[in-house]
Amino acid sequence: MELREALSYDDVLLAPSYSEVLPSDVDLRTVLVRDIELNLPILSSAMDTVTEDRMAIALALSGGAGVIHRNLSPEIQAQQVSKVKRFLNWIIDNPVTVNIGATLAETRRTMDETGVTGLPVLDAGKVVGIITIRDLRFNENPEMLVDDVMTRDLVVETSIPTEKAALAKFDKHRIEKLPLVDVGGRLTGLITVRDMEKHRDYPSAALDSSGSLIVGAAIGPRDWPARLPGLIASGLDFAVLDTAHGASLNVLKSLEKIRKKFGNLSIVGGNVADGDGARRMIEAGADAVKVGVGPGSICTTRVVTGVGVPQFTAVADAVEVCDAMRVPLIADGGVKYSGDIAKAIGAGASAVMIGNLFAGLKDAPGQEVIFEGRIFKSYRGMGSIGAIESGGIDRYQIGEGEEAVPEGVEGRVPYRGEVAPYLHQLATGVRKAMGYTGCASVEQLREYRRFIKISTTGLRESHVHDVSVIQDAPNYSRL
Structure with missing residues (x-):
């Protein structure tokens, strides 16, 4: 034994x-x-x-x-x-997005399911705008389209910036999200100021x-x-x-x-x-x-x-x-x-x-x-x-x-x-x-x-x- x-x-x-x-x-x-x-x-x-x-x-x-x-x-x-x-993240390689023509109800559902509160808006893969939770907060028409409330004039980056360069662009343009695009305007990634702050806060x-x-x-x-x-x-x-x-x-x-x-x-x-x-x-x-x-x-x-x-x-x-x-x-x-x-x-x-x-x-x-x-x-x-x-x-x-x-x-x-x-x-x-x-x-x-x-x-x-x-x-x- x-x-x-x-x-x-x-x-x-x-x-x-x-x-x-x-x-x-x-x-x-x-x-x-x-x-x-x-x-x-x-x-x-x-x-x-x-x-x-x-x-x-x-x-x-x-x-x-x-x-x-x-x-x-x-x-x-x-x-x-x-x-x-x-x-x-540093660079979000596959950001959550919505397509042009989506309703605000569909967009809110996407935000709720993913926990992401700022979404690039795409038209055939090209970035045409950004919609955030602030755009939805006081809107009581769920059937309205993202086209009607999104921010259209975007600041984008066609190459991968350094952290210093990204911070400078955030500061200069007072933005919180920086889409990365190729030469044809197609979305390749996303940098957010909140992610950069989190990296600083959680070393x-x-x-x-x-x-x-x-x-x-x-x-x-x-x-x-x-x-x-x-x-x-x-x-x-x-x-x-x-x-x-x-x-x-x-x-x-x-x-x-x-x-x-x-x-x-x-x-x-x-x-x-x-x-x-x-x-x-x-x-x-x-x-x-x-x-x-x-x-x-x-x-x-x-x-x-x-x-x-x-x-x-x-x-x-x-x-x-x-x-x-x-x-x-x-x-x-x-x-x-x-x-x-x-x-x-x-x-x-x-x-x-x-x-x-x-x-x-x-x-x-x-x-x-x-x-x-x-x-x-x-x-x-x-x-x-x-x-x-x-x-x-x-x-x-x-x-x-x-x-x-x-x-x-x-x-x-x-x-x-x-x-x-x-x-x-x-x-x-x-x-x-x-x-x-x-x-x-x-x-x-x-x-x-x-x-x-x-x-x-x-x-x-x-x-x-x-x-x-x-x-x-x-x-x-x-x-």
């Missing part, structure tokens, strides 16, 4: 070392997958109470990335990816090579043919094959098919809990491996099935294979404090994926509820009855028509406010860990792997003890 010891994050501490590193000077950049780099090694979980477009935007602006869940129709999921990609944003925010989306072993074409057309940066047990035949075969059909797509495969699962994922075509079976706060897999691996050991086992095969590892679940992020990276993970801590943030899609005078937000596992009934049957290998046996629960978490200040608390905790260990970069922390196993009394000593807390800290509560 095989019987070995396995540890969770609570069972270990990073060992301190001599350091010449100040927390404020460390580099938190990490490689997520292939050539996609984040400025913060944190992703939000593909859960329907955690990540939709608002969370993905807020997280990417701070340097991380969101993974939009798949309890959405393929069309809506693709629309949400498109909203993230269009939120921030740490996680961006692709075109200056747009990075975003991922979840797909399943059954639904990927319906989802991926629309997601890729919307500008998806990476797909996450989102299953509870990645090291299973149907998942691996699906991954092989996805790799064969979409060879250039960056794919994160998951979830696995050991080196063998990681190896199988990589051999099937995964560009990164997501590790974690049962560590989530709302997951009951280990209790319902009696199967799983405590998360610290799962990461430590899988990373040996991932490192040998030069593939990043994402530690998914089990993070309760910023110190757990540091422990996961110190064990070899390139990034962590978080659900519980993000579910309470303002931009999470869960509903706000008031209980005993405090604000909470709803949070549920993707293996809960509600999530399964909303479309998550194949994540837990439930057959069509089969009665669902849940592997998760529905609950609530404390409201935690805005994304940016909360991420600052998490990121600073990791920075401090790097200062204590003398690691100047995420890559150095990944290679650190010096830990101390602690006892139950050691864990108790680590937490606040022998005192009555009279002032809560923004980065600590006893769970």
